Amino acid sequence: MSKVLVIAEHNGAALNPSTAKCVACAKQVEGAEIDVVVFAASASAVAAEAAQISGVGRVLTVEREENDPAIAALLAPQIAALASSYSHVFGPSTAFGKDVMPRVAALLGVNQISDIMSVEGPQRFKRPIYAGNAIVTVEAPADSVVVATVRTASYPAADGGNSATIENTNIDAELPTHTRFIEVQTGQSDRPDLQAAAKVVSGGRALGSEEKFALIYKLADKLGAAIGSSRAAVDAGYVPPETQVGQTGQIIAPDLYIAIGISGAIQHITGIKDAGTIVAINKDEEAPIFEVSDIGLVGDLFSIVPELTDALD
Amino acid sequence: MEKILVGLKRVVDYNVRVQVKSDGSGVETDGVKMSINPFDEIALEEALRIKERGEASEVIVLSIGTADSQQQLRTGLAMGADRAILVQTDESADPLTAARIFKAIIERENVDLVILGKQAIDDDNSQTGQMLAAVWGRPQATFASAVSFDGNTARVTREVDIGLETIEIDLPAVITVDLRLNEPRYVKLPDIMKAKKKPLDQIPFADLGVEAAPRTKEIKFEPPESRQRGIMVEDVAGLVTALKDKGLV
Incomplete structure (x- = not known):
């Protein structure tokens, strides 16, 4: 039993x-x-x-x-x-x-x-x-x-x-005092939580800067989606670490995952393979992300993403 | 503090795409490039920086495994560790046994701080640091992205799911490191030569008096189910249509 x-x-x-x-x-x-x-x-x-x-x-x-x-x-x-x-x-x-x-x-x-x-x-x-x-x-x-x-x-x-x-229940356990909580800093975001979100829009190194990541935020807000990212984007300082999806970041399973400017390293794929639908937008038609995508679109993200955001009105 | 102990695990290199053996008995490791677990390199880099700031006097690297792990320990010595210890075992240690081995070495060496990678990229277990803290009865600060010291306490910022958490811990303690803590240095050729003269002690597992933990049996290995490649659309209009067809927008 x-x-x-x-x-x-x-x-x-x-x-x-x-x-x-x-x-x-x-x-x-x-x-x-x-x-x-x-x-x-x-x-x-x-x-x-x-x-x-x-x-x-x-x-x-x-x-x-x-x-x-x-x-x-x-x-x-x-x-x-x-x-x-x-x-x-x-x-x-x-x-x-x-x-x-x-x-x-x-x-x-x-x-x-x-x-x-x-x-x-x-x-x-x-x-x-x-x-x-x-x-x-x-x-x-x-x-x-x-x-x-x-x-x-x-x-x-x-x-x-x-x-x-x-x-x-009461538990009679002696608790140590050697570890003390100081503070927690959160992203202060009104967006959905990455783990719990039904939709996630994720950006990679191809965004090129923290400022350009605004494109990802706009699309995510239109969809009511959480923000994700690749390790490369976090390492480059475009987005905070808690957005990282993959082997060493968060493993997620949203209904919809949109990967933008993410080539699709195996370490990233492992974080999304249980997603319902994976959409990939990438300028390189050979990018490995397309091998696991349900819907792929080859092209320049800087024109596609704003157009997509507008089209979802 | 005096001594920092850093764990270096020999693992299949980060860039190798691992294949499952056709009989399901394991993964193919013959002729595959082996390296230090990348998180362990970050752990060692942090220990070296602490020493270079004058906050510690010695950095010891420890590996558990066959004689092959000497290679990774030599790389650690070339990065700047002062000496190395190899605990010799025929098979890789499970996390709890590894934790018990670390504790035995801590007691021999009187270590003040242990820094480990937050996980090894082979088994992806992410257990050893937490287990060591438990069997040692000391604090743990896992997934560290910033570490500083003030006398006998450490302040550690941790990467958690909602952002960054800061805790304060009393030493001695265990810290496990995340990717963003630092960028490990490259090893230079003269350092490799110098490393050959640094001490590398080998201790047979049996000599440590450590009880091996009950082992989790590995029954069968298989490749993951792969996702099918879907459709390609020509433009944004095609993408919107495809999303609408699936009821996603």
């Missing part, structure tokens, strides 16, 4: 969509009972959201001042303390989950399964390696807890409409 504990990701006020994706993955573990745990200073709003996710049996809340904002070194011992009643502990393959989950696994004396793409059995999973150039089926050792991150781009969010019970 499998029991899966899903670690909720949230910002103190709202649940991140990655949590419902982890639940979708947990539902693939045959016959699993699924609990979600919310670590927060005040958990009620986030817990109420988590309780709506279909497939969730219980939502546990652990309320401590030290849990706001989340710090991996403080969360890990609390998660590890809860883990003894579970066969699996899942978190998302986001910056949050990638930070905390390996720390949990090490405290429990196991390796982590990183980036689950599919569940093949209670201990058996598929995951990508080599920037997605290979998929490996792995088997965690029997009789030990499975600690894993879920590749969120591989799973649509589990539906809502549930009303799971919410239980407050």
Whole structure:
């Protein structure tokens, strides 16, 4: 009998969509009972959201001042303390989950399964390696807890409409003081979140400057899309790092992905291959991005993008 | 601080397009170019800059693997590391075992700071740094894009999904580095010659007294499902029509 504990990701006020994706993955573990745990200073709003996710049996809340904002070194011992009643502990393959989950696994004396793409059995999973150039089926050792991150781009969010019970829990874990939160700087953007957006417009090095990236912003705003970018564009300083899509940036699965002036290195493709429709606009007809695109247009982005933006009125 | 320890993993070079073996037993690595994991080069560069600012006195590079990894350690020495340690194993270590090996070396060497890449580009696991911090009972600052020190504390800016997060950690600690932290230096020929004289200790894994972690079995390797090439359109009007046909605009 499998029991899966899903670690909720949230910002103190709202649940991140990655949590419902982890639940979708947990539902693939045959016959699993699924609990979600919310670590927060005040958990009620986030817990109420988590309780709506279909497939969730219980939502546990652990309320401590030290849990706001989340710090991996403080969360890990609390998660590890809860883990003894579970066969699996899942978190998302986001910056949050990638930070905390390996720390949990090490405290429990196991390796982590990183980036689950599919569940093949209670201990058996598929995951990508080599920037997605290979998929490996792995088997965690029997009789030990499975600690894993879920590749969120591989799973649509589990539906809502549930009303799971919410239980407050106390965890008797001593928390370290060696790590202190100072601040977080966000892009201050009104645009949709890159991870959650249904549409993403992404620009590459061919834009040539930070100023020219305005073309990408205008098209994105017309479509209600989030902004993405290639590593080259970030390295050149055209856009902030949190926009980077690919092996070492964010892995996303929007319904529509428009790649503009992006040649399509394998490291970039690995971040978008689960997108619904990929559109590529590039002046080089040999660009590898066209090999994975559903719709391709060869030409000068500096004339095509403004024309496209106008045409979408 | 005194000592900084940096991990250097030998991996298939960044520019190689890896192929899965036809029998599904692994990926083809015969005759393939091997290099230092690119994130580890950034880690080493950062350690060298800290030392060059006078904030540390020694940089040690550590690799785990067969004698082949000496190549990557020599490159690290040529970049400017003071000495190297190779923990000899026949197969690559899983992340938790690697973390335990690092901890054993930390205890031998009395290390103040460990800097690692945020992930290796072969297994893409992104685990070892966090695991080391856990087994060592020390702070972790992952995905670092800026690092500074003030006495016994470090201030680290981290690349997270919503932007940049800054945390303060007490030393000793583990930092894992992201792409934007720095640009690693190129190795010059005279430095390669000099590196040959720098110490490179080899320690058999069995001599460390480290317990190997329960291993995750690799059952089968396969190539990814590839996307089909779609249609090409001639102009913006064609693109808009195609998007409308799919109900996307």
